[in-house]
Amino acid sequence: MHSWSQPELPDFSAISAHVPQLKLYDSADECIKPVDISGNRVGVYVCGITPYDSTHLGHAATYLTFDLAIRQLRAAGHEVEYVQNITDVDDPLFERAERDGVDWRELGTSQIDLFRSDMEALSVIPPQHYVGAMESVDEVVEMVQELLDAGAAYMLDDEYPDIYASIHATKQFGYESNYDRPTMEELFAERGGDPQREGKRDPLDALIWRAARKGEPSWNAPFGPGRPGWHVECSAIATNRLGASFAIQGGGSDLKFPHHEFSAAHAEAAHGVDRMARHYVHAGMIALDGVKMSKSLGNLVFVSKLTQAGHDPSAIRLGVFAGHYRSDRDWSQEVLTHAERRLALWRSAVRGADDERAALAAAEALATALSEDLDTPSALEVVDEWARKQSEPGEGVTRAGAIIADACDALLGVKLKQQ
Known part of the structure; x- marks a missing residue:
């Protein structure tokens, strides 16, 4: 699947050192x-959208x-390999499509297109690998089989022979979140888990292959037709492109x-490594x-509506950056x-600046x-x-102002040269 257009970035090599x-x-x-930074290559995986809104x-x-983060790494001269998924087959997508009386594929396609246009408007650097769940099914099937072969997963003896991964498959389970068992149980139930599913060895075991149900899409696999679980989708997509262990896995908290x-x-469990990511960033x-x-509250602010109302994408970025991530x-x-x-002040300043040394110092401080x-x-x-x-x-824009304008564009994605 293609991502979106690369924003034009200024030459920032003058201060990369x-x-x-x-x-x-x-x-x-x-x-x-x-x-x-291993061999100057930094692997970054960020979980993508489920395209139903x-x-x-x-x-x-x-x-x-x-x-x-990617801009900062690139400005320092590092090669970044960026991967992002799209969960384009999942229950929330089916539910929204049924509610709206549309085909779930059409709904997904329309929302992915809108997401791309929003990311372009905000000058977000696109991933080199933008991968949908449907196009990664073969990769997921391979990983599910590896987990089954390693004894890290099991199939239910049930009308629907779903496959689950055991939380006991790795000794360090829980190290990423540092949550205690009660907190895990609460969040698992709230965030798409199925602790009450009969036949599971542990209520927290996670679904990695959902056996085919009537009316749901499914794909053939050696262990029976079905579709991927959410967590294993990201695991397969990330490790197949970045390796069994990589620098950063990111997403919302x-x-x-x-x-x-x-x-x-x-x-x-599948690859026998101690730690998938060396940084988990939220x-x-x-x-x-x-x-x-x-x-549920209906109080969402949509990027597309902000830009359609005439708000500058650079101002939207500055509004988001006013607080710590x-x-x-x-x-x-x-x-x-x-x-x-703030944006107006900065754009005015780059047309009045006359001290290049002060501008360079400010760029370095930024x-x-x-x-x-x-x-x-x-x-x-x-x-x-x-x-x-x-x-x-x-x-x-003056020569001194251009130093700051280029720094803000390269590092913050905020454009000061345009009016």
């Missing part, structure tokens, strides 16, 4: 630590977080358990006027208005702030402080 090594908070080790600001905030815990456990949730965004943040008209004022666990509040304040000191704007 001054971009510090990126450090990120790792949920497993519960600390901020340097990203592991438009891209809302909560989705966008997650992908903007990892866009920042709601994916910490069960999704990322099981994705890691499946890879570790972005916080977005609320609207103090209330968590959710489909790991924090649960609030979105409001006030946040957006402040971001638009890169340094972002290297410290993507500290966007500090990074934005660096540019604010620089901008406040500039002269009245002239006709075009």
Whole structure:
């Protein structure tokens, strides 16, 4: 599956030697630590959408977080191999399609197209590998078979012979989320798990192959027709492109358990590695006027509607970056208005700047702030402080202003040269 167009990035090589090594908070080790750079290649896997609704600001905030990380790594001269999936066959998609009286494939295709256009509008760097669940079925079948062969999974003796992965297949299960058993049980039930399924050896065992049911899509497999489970889908897609162990697995904080815990456990059991990702990175949730965004509450803010209303994508990025990515943040008209004022200040400043040394120092300080666990509040304040000191704007971007404009474009995805 194709992703979306690559945004045009400025040449930032002039200060690449001054971009510090990126450090990120790792949920497993519960600390901020340097990203592991092995052979200058950094493998990044970020869980993608289930395409049954438009891209809302909560989705966008997650992908903007990892866009920042990728920009920082690339600015430092590292090669990034970026993989993202699309869960284009799953229960929420079927349910929404049935509710709306449309074919689930058509619904999925329309929402994937909208997601691509939203990511393009926001200047998000696309993954080199953008992989749908349906096109990865053969990979999932192979991994399910490997888990069965290793004794890490089992098939139910039931009318529907679903296949489950055992939480006891790896000694370190639970290391990624660091949750205790009661918390796991609560979140598993809330987030798509089936603890009450009869025949399971442990209530927390995760579905990796759903045996064919009438009216549901299915694919042939040596162990019987069916379709992939959610967690094993990501595990197969990631490891087949990045290797059994890679640098970063990312997503929203709601994916910490069960999704990322099981994705890691499946890879570790199938490939015999101690740890699938060397960093597990999670972005916080977005609320609207103090209330968590959710489909059930109907308080979603859609990226496409913001851009259609004339709001500059760079201002949307600045509004999201006003809070730290790991924090649960609030979105409001006030946040957006402040971001638009900030953008106007910066665009004015790059047309009045005349001190190239000061601009270079500010660009380096911006890169340094972002290297410290993507500290966007500090990074934005660096540019604010620089901008406040500039002269009245002239006709075009000055040489000094271009240094900051290129830094903001390369590192933040914020465009200052356009009006």
